[in-house]
Amino acid sequence: MKNYDVLILGAGASGLMLAGNLNKKIKNALIDTNEKPAKKLKISGGGKCNITNVSVDINNFDGDEALLASAFQKFSKENLLDFLDRNRVELELRKGRYYFCKHSSDDIINVLKKNAKNSEIILNNTVLHVTKEDDELFYVKTDKGLYKAKKVVVATGGKSFQTLGASDIGLQIAKSFDLSVKEFTPALVGLTVQKEQFWMKELSGLSCYVHVKVAGKTLKEEMLFAHKGISGPAILSTSLYWKKGEISIDFLPNENIIDLTQNSKKLVSSVIPLPKRLAKALLKAVGVNDKECTKLNKQDKELLKALHNYTFAPAGNFGFTKAEVSRGGVLAEELDVNTLESKKIKDLYFIGEVVDITGELGGYNFQWAFSSAYTCAKAIK
Numbered sequence: 422m423k424n425y426d427v428l429i430l431g432a433g434a435s436g437l438m439l440a441g442n443l444n445k446k447i448k449n450a451l452i453d454t455n456e457k458p459a460k461k462l463k464i465s466g467g468g469k470c471n472i473t474n475v476s477v478d479i480n481n482f483d484g485d486e487a488l489l490a491s492a493f494q495k496f497s498k499e500n501l502l503d504f505l506d507r508n509r510v511e512l513e514l515r516k517g518r519y520y521f522c523k524h525s526s527d528d529i530i531n532v533l534k535k536n537a538k539n540s541e542i543i544l545n546n547t548v549l550h551v552t553k554e555d556d557e558l559f560y561v562k563t564d565k566g567l568y569k570a571k572k573v574v575v576a577t578g579g580k581s582f583q584t585l586g587a588s589d590i591g592l593q594i595a596k597s598f599d600l601s602v603k604e605f606t607p608a609l610v611g612l613t614v615q616k617e618q619f620w621m622k623e624l625s626g627l628s629c630y631v632h633v634k635v636a637g638k639t640l641k642e643e644m645l646f647a648h649k650g651i652s653g654p655a656i657l658s659t660s661l662y663w664k665k666g667e668i669s670i671d672f673l674p675n676e677n678i679i680d681l682t683q684n685s686k687k688l689v690s691s692v693i694p695l696p697k698r699l700a701k702a703l704l705k706a707v708g709v710n711d712k713e714c715t716k717l718n719k720q721d722k723e724l725l726k727a728l729h730n731y732t733f734a735p736a737g738n739f740g741f742t743k744a745e746v747s748r749g750g751v752l753a754e755e756l757d758v759n760t761l762e763s764k765k766i767k768d769l770y771f772i773g774e775v776v777d778i779t780g781e782l783g784g785y786n787f788q789w790a791f792s793s794a795y796t797c798a799k800a801i802k
């Protein structure tokens with residue numbers, strides 16, 4: 422049985438970043454179920470992963486503020502950009518906000534692997550469970566063998582996209598040590614709609630810029646109408662905060678429908694600056710017949726205001742197979758904010774998506790994965 426100072430479970434974004442920042446004298450290994458490290462990072466952002474955002478704020482996350490603030494203070498967006506720049510990874514800014522790889526997410530994977538060259542990478546090993554024995558050592562059992570270590574870092578991510586090796590083993594390990602967890606649920610995922618909103622499914626393929634209000638947040642991005650319901654960046658971020666109940670969409674956030682229809686001889690659907698098919702469907706949804714603007718009566722005008730505040734309760738979401746992340750994880754209160762070590766179990770750490778911290782769409786989840794990894798790496802002596 423091989424003996425390590427540190428075993429890192431999961432060779433994804435956070436596991437690799439941690440390995441690269443450990444003191445070189447620490448004998449460590451990464452264990453992953455896949456035949457290659459960082460499979461999720463590779464396919465994310467259409468193969469060019471959205472690595473971070475121009476503005477990284479704790480308000481862009483669902484999770485414990487102290488934990489987030491501590492990790493970002495130790496490894497900020499600027500630190501991440503600087504790290505990538507020093508390693509000659511070229512990035513491009515999209516929509517003035519999102520940092521993507523200019524060429525391919527392989528550029529980042531290669532840098533992470535190069536940085537982690539002191540670490541052994543054990544692939545094709547599925548972690549089954551972890552125990553801690555009287556000798557104070559951890560025993561990590563995989564489907565291929567048993568490994569022993571003084572410290573274990575759980576970096577096994579969330580359980581969405583199981584085809585890429587994702588699992589909830591991190592939560593199983595936490596629970597086996599009596600740590601409190603919030604079960605994973607799909608997030609950054611499309612939403613299904615109830616019968617009253619089935620009209621949205623008929624617009625499949627169309628998209629528009631909207632403001633969505635959900636649980637006290639306003640998300641400003643594109644939404645996409647899909648066969649199964651609604652999707653696109655605005656809705657994916659909405660799914661992070663929506664548990665049940667109503668959301669409200671402003672379909673014309675940069676306009677005023679009353680001003681648009683004022684004294685116009687055109688049809689209402691023609692003055693709405695949206696694709697005609699969408700404009701017509703929206704009019705039907707708010708109960709206004711498409712007619713010449715001058716013929717709108719007082720009641721029509723009242724109904725039209727709903728275009729700025731179309732309120733409805735989604736039915737559910739598209740599930741783990743489509744979700745970019747899993748909401749939930751090991752509760753923040755179980756972890757030391759400065760080290761991410763379990764308060765109950767000495768030498769057991771949790772980083773990345775397995776922690777109950779989830780970001781909106783826009784590079785926030787990689788930023789958290791890297792910031793939490795760095796925080797933990799620097800705490801391991």
Ligand SMILES: Cc1cc2nc3c(=O)[nH]c(=O)nc-3n(C[C@H](O)[C@H](O)[C@H](O)COP(=O)(O)OP(=O)(O)OC[C@H]3O[C@@H](n4cnc5c(N)ncnc54)[C@H](O)[C@@H]3O)c2cc1C
Binds near residue numbers: 431452473547576
């Ligand atoms: C399609 C898609 C697109 C995304 N796009 C973006 C994006 O553009 N920007 C962004 O910020 N975030 C994005 N994300 C989210 C981001 O990929 C994750 O939040 C991030 O990878 C989490 O890092 P992690 O290290 O915690 O987990 P991961 O990177 O998922 O790494 C966990 C590792 O643990 C391994 N593992 C799991 N179970 C076991 C087991 N039992 N035994 C051994 N190994 C195991 C996995 O194989 C994996 O390699 C996307 C996710 C998906 C699915």
